[in-house]
Amino acid sequence: MSYWVALVARNAAEHVRSTLESLLQQTLKPTQVIIVNDGSTDKTQSIVLGYADRYPKTVRIVTLPDRGYDIRRVPRNINLAWSIADGSDLDTAYFMISGDDCTYSRHYAATLASRMRSEKKLVVASGRPFAGGISHEHSPAGSGRFVRCSFWREIGGRYPLKAGWETWLLYKAMERGCSVALFPEATFQHVRPRGAKHQFAYWGAAMHSLGYQPLYAMGRIAKNAVNGSVPIKGSVNMLRGYLVAGLGSSDPFISPFEQSLREFVNRDQVQTIRNLAVR
Numbered sequence: 001m002s003y004w005v006a007l008v009a010r011n012a013a014e015h016v017r018s019t020l021e022s023l024l025q026q027t028l029k030p031t032q033v034i035i036v037n038d039g040s041t042d043k044t045q046s047i048v049l050g051y052a053d054r055y056p057k058t059v060r061i062v063t064l065p066d067r068g069y070d071i072r073r074v075p076r077n078i079n080l081a082w083s084i085a086d087g088s089d090l091d092t093a094y095f096m097i098s099g100d101d102c103t104y105s106r107h108y109a110a111t112l113a114s115r116m117r118s119e120k121k122l123v124v125a126s127g128r129p130f131a132g133g134i135s136h137e138h139s140p141a142g143s144g145r146f147v148r149c150s151f152w153r154e155i156g157g158r159y160p161l162k163a164g165w166e167t168w169l170l171y172k173a174m175e176r177g178c179s180v181a182l183f184p185e186a187t188f189q190h191v192r193p194r195g196a197k198h199q200f201a202y203w204g205a206a207m208h209s210l211g212y213q214p215l216y217a218m219g220r221i222a223k224n225a226v227n228g229s230v231p232i233k234g235s236v237n238m239l240r241g242y243l244v245a246g247l248g249s250s251d252p253f254i255s256p257f258e259q260s261l262r263e264f265v266n267r268d269q270v271q272t273i274r275n276l277a278v279r
Helices: 016-024 044-054 073-087 108-118 149-154 165-175 201-209 214-227 232-246 259-277
Strands: 003-009 033-038 059-064 094-098 102-104 122-130 145-148 179-190
Touching (some): 003 016, 033 044, 033 073, 044 059, 145 149, 165 179, 214 232
Parallel strands (some): 003 094
Antiparallel strands (some): 102 179
C-alpha cells in the first residue's frame, strides 16, 4: 500500500510545518513527499529545506521562480511533481495530492490506501475536509486526494490546465466505469478558507467548461450559498463566472472540455435531477 505525496506550496510559512509533520507522522508513511515551492516570497523555502535536511530520503524540493499568485499554475505544478516521481521510478500504488495548509489524522493515508486496495474499481478517494469545524463535502476533495497511479497513467498522467481540473478527474473516472469516494472516517483540517484567493469565480467558469446542466449549476450555486459552504459574495462570483464563460472566452483556461465528457456530465446531472424530483 505504497504512495507518494505531491505538495504544492506558495507563501505557506505559517502552515507548511504542520502539513509536513502530519504527512511524515502518518501510520502509513509516504515513500516520498515532493514539494513544489511556487516562488514563495516568505520563509517557506527555508522551512522546507530544513525538512529536506532532516528527511533526505523522503522530502524532495522543486523551487520555481516567483511569478506572483496564479491558480492556473496549481494543476501545472501537480503535473510537474508527477513527472518527477515518474522519472524517478517511484513505483507506488497511489499518489496523494496535498495543499500546503492541511493537517491529516494519523491514520488518514492508511485508511484510504486500505479502502482502495479492497475496492479495485475505486480510483480516486479522499477523507472528509473540515474548515472552521464545518464540512459540506460529499465527493472526494481536491486536497487530501488519493489517486490510483495505474488509472492516472491510463488517462495521460496529467491534469488538464483548465478551470475545473479537480472535478474533471472525478467525472473522467465515472465516465470510464470506475468509482470515486469520500470516506468520512478519514479527516483532515484546512487552515485557509476555501476560495480565499480566487473568490470562487473560477468555480463558476469550471461548471460551464465541464458542461454542467444549467438547472443543476444554478441549484449547486444556490445550495452553497444557503448552507454557508460558500459566502454570498463567493456565490455571486460563481454565478458571474458561469455566465461569463457561457458567453465565450479567448482564455484557454476556461475553455470547454472535450465534448464526450461534457455530454456525460450533462446526462449524469439530468439523472440526478430526475431522482430528486421523484423523491
